[in-house]
Each structure stands twice: as C-alpha cells, then as structure tokens.
Amino acid sequence: MSQEKKFEVAIVGGGIAGVTLAIALHYRSIPVTLYEQASAFGEIGAGVSFSPNAVQAMKVCHQGIFEAFEKVCTRNMWPSKQKVWFDYLNGSEDAVNGVGEDGFAFTISNSLGQNGVHRAHFLEEMVKLVPKDITKFRKRLQSITENSNGRLVMSFEDGTSAEADAVIGCDGIKSRVRQTIVGADHPSARPSYTHKYAYRGLVPMEDAIAAIGEERAQNSCMHMGPDGHILTFPVNHGEILNIVAFKTTADDWPDSQRLTKPAEQKDLLRDFEGYGPNIIKLLKLTKPNLDIWAIFDTGDHPVPTFYKGRVCIVGDAAHATSPHHGAGAGFCIEDSAVMAELLADKRVKSQTDLEAVFATFDAERRPRGHWLVQSSRRVGDCYEWRAEGIGRDFGKMEAEINERNGVIANVDVSKMCEHAREELGKRLV
Ligand code: FAD
Structure with a gap:
C-alpha cells in the first residue's frame, strides 16, 4: 500500500477501460491489481476511432496513453x-x-x-505502460464476497481467490461484476x-x-x-x-x-x-x-446503479452501447479519467472513503453513459433512414447528428473531473 492510500483497488477486465484505468491509477500511486480472464492482453483485429473528448480523457489518465494513441493513430489522408x-x-x-x-x-x-486506430496495435502500445507485477492473467471472476475484516474477496474460476478494498468491474458488455451489483436475475444484468x-x-x-x-x-x-x-x-x-x-x-x-x-x-x-x-x-x-x-x-434495461458498496462498474460493463456514435471506447476512457481523479483526491485515504468515491462516480457518469446508449441507437437509425421525424431528409439528419455529436465531443474532461471532485467533497463530510 502507498503511504497516502491505505487501500487496494482490484480491476476486473483488461480491455480499453481496464487498461486505461490501471495505468491512470498506477501512475497516481494508487495500489492496483488487474485481473484478466484471458492468458494475455488482447484485442480483435478491427478499427476503433476516437472523438475529441476521448483524446482529452487519454491525456487526463496519463500522457503515455495519448502518446501510444498518437503513435498508432491514422487520420484522414487528405x-x-x-x-x-x-x-x-x-x-x-x-x-x-x-x-x-x-x-x-x-x-x-x-x-x-477522424482518429482511427487498429485496436490490437493501440492496446499493445498501452500495455507497455502496465508493470507486469500488477497484472494477473487467467483469472475469470465468479463472485465477490466480504470477509470479517471488511475486505472484498474475489473468487475466480480456477479456484483461487484474492482480496482488495474495492473492486472495479471493467469486464465488458457481459459483465459479471454488473450481475454482482444488480443481481443475476435483474433485467439489466444482461444486455x-x-x-x-x-x-x-x-x-x-x-x-x-x-x-x-x-x-x-x-x-x-x-x-x-x-x-x-x-x-x-x-x-x-x-x-x-x-x-x-x-x-x-x-x-x-x-x-x-x-x-x-x-x-x-x-x-x-x-x-x-x-x-x-x-x-x-x-x-x-x-x-x-x-x-x-x-x-x-444496455439500452432496453439501463443499469439502475453503477455501484454497490465498494464494488463499481466502468466502461461497457456500465453502459454498453451500439457503435453508431463511435464513442463507446471513448466513454470508457472518460470513465477511467474521472474514476482515477476521484481516487487520487487527497481526501480519499482509507477504505471508508471508497463508497463516497463510487457514489460520486455513479452520479457523475450514469446520466452521460445512459444518454450515449440511447443516442447511439437514434443516430444508427438516422443512417438507415429509419429515424422517426427524419426519414431520408438529409438536412434534418445533418442537424440532428451535429447536435448529438456535440454533446459527446464538446466537453472539457478536466472540468468534468473537477466537478466530480467538488461533488465528492459533499459526500466525504
Ligand atoms: P471489453 O473490451 O469488452 O473488455 C472487457 C475485458 O474484461 C476483456 O478483456 C475480457 O476478457 C475481460 N473479462 C470479461 N469477463 C471477465 C471476468 N469475469 N473475469 C475477468 N475478466 C473478464 N467505440 C469507440 O469509441 N469508437 C469506435 O469506433 C467503436 N467501434 C465499435 C465497433 C463495433 C462493431 C463495436 C461492437 C463496438 C465499437 N465501439 C467503439 C465500442 C467499444 O468497442 C467498446 O465500448 C469498448 O471496447 C469496451 O471496452 P471495455 O474495456 O469496457 O470492455
């Protein structure tokens, strides 16, 4: 444990959300371990593009993430x-x-x-920033319980277990951590x-x-x-x-x-x-x-809360979206930026402060995350001339897409984090 932070954070899942969060926490001297079910970090061989909000969030998480992105990023050629x-x-x-x-x-x-990257290449570059000793592979989370010392115990499919003071689920669209929070039978447990x-x-x-x-x-x-x-x-x-x-x-x-x-x-x-x-x-x-x-x-059944106690969800685990805005991964990185800045706040010192961090994260991130999921459905229908009130009217389509994209891109991620820290202050008193 660090001298300032008397708690340990576990991240479950090593996709874009988990890796950016692990880097952001590690370089803020927050004790963190990442548990990934696969035997190595890996992304599919496909493209992913990032809008300006995502690029800002990379810089807030860690300058190295932005540099990794710049190294592999391709823009329009003309x-x-x-x-x-x-x-x-x-x-x-x-x-x-x-x-x-x-x-x-x-x-x-x-x-x-347009800022396009090959997913696998971007992850490969980012992973260079993750120290080997904070990553545990072949750890597929099954359940989370609390022991008599108030620590959270994660049980994995291989029969092993590990302890932490907080668990952050970055385990994607089929998140096991989400199921732990809302209950396996809740409608939002599954996408x-x-x-x-x-x-x-x-x-x-x-x-x-x-x-x-x-x-x-x-x-x-x-x-x-x-x-x-x-x-x-x-x-x-x-x-x-x-x-x-x-x-x-x-x-x-x-x-x-x-x-x-x-x-x-x-x-x-x-x-x-x-x-x-x-x-x-x-x-x-x-x-x-x-x-x-x-x-x-997660649009039919938005997750009613992103946290329960000292367990929280981030990225697709919290707000899995269709890809029509090209912003799902960008929102994962925004989440990581806000979460890292909250946990790094000097007033957050011990296990007892962690629930306030997650409550603040939930309040700050849930409305924006859920909005993206619905808005993405809407623009996807615009592109296919199925959107009510738009049809094939390209003028209306352009106006609506511009307005919605503006909500995504025209933000100040540093101010977002600053606002979250102000709200955290109200919960810590
Ligand atoms: P994931 O990438 O799913 O990572 C989850 C990780 O958790 C995985 O490594 C998995 O192995 C691990 N895991 C799962 N369960 C467990 C468990 N029980 N225990 C341990 N580990 C576990 N977004 C954009 O911003 N721009 C785009 O252009 C874009 N294009 C897209 C195109 C398509 C076709 C699709 C489907 C999505 C697109 N997205 C895009 C969305 C983006 O891909 C996702 O939002 C993002 O990759 C989600 O990252 P994540 O880390 O939350 O989840």
Missing part, C-alpha cells in the same frame, strides 16, 4: 479532410435528388476529425439485442483505391441506405481500410452467450443487394469467410 469526422453518402442505388454524383449528402466535422448486426473487414488500401478511388478510400465515409449502412476509415497509417457494414433485422439473435457467428462474403453481398456500385465493389474486397457481430447494448 489535408482538406483533417477536420472531417465522416462524409455522409447515399450508398443506395436509388440516389435521391440533391445529392452529388457519387451520392455525397453532407459532411460532419469536429475539431480533430439485449439491438436488432442490428455488423460485418467487419480490414482490406489493403491499394485495393480499396482501385475499387472506389482515392477520395472515398483514403478518407472516412458513412454510406447510408435503407435498413443498412457501411462505414469506412483508414487505419495503419493509411495502409489498411477498416470497413464495418451494419444491417437491421427483425429476427432475434440465436444465442445471447455468443455475440458473433460465422458468415460468408456471399451473405454480406446478399444483405447489401441493390446498394450502389461503390458499395458492392468495396464489399467484394472482404475475405470469403467473415464473422457477423451482433450489436447488443
């Missing part, structure tokens, strides 16, 4: 598109009046434009299907340029259509194009335990039949065997 988040295009064949030749509809910009699924692909940039030309391949695009949309952005310093193709379905997902299922390129092409020639050419660049990702979220 100088004229540095502030462009996405160019929105009508990707369906029946282009409506008022859109440009290749279906250009409108542009959404922000102060940093639900948004009736959208996605195909993901990474394709060589030179092939993408040959298929759809430099402007569309080298810069981020959102190709819209009825009941489906395809987003693309460059990663790997422009060598690779990240493609994610979303489809809405009335069907249920067959197995909520498994959020992916194997598919073939012909399924993808069937789903986007009738879309414009650029889309078809792009989709044909994907591999013959693909995975379909079910998009689940």
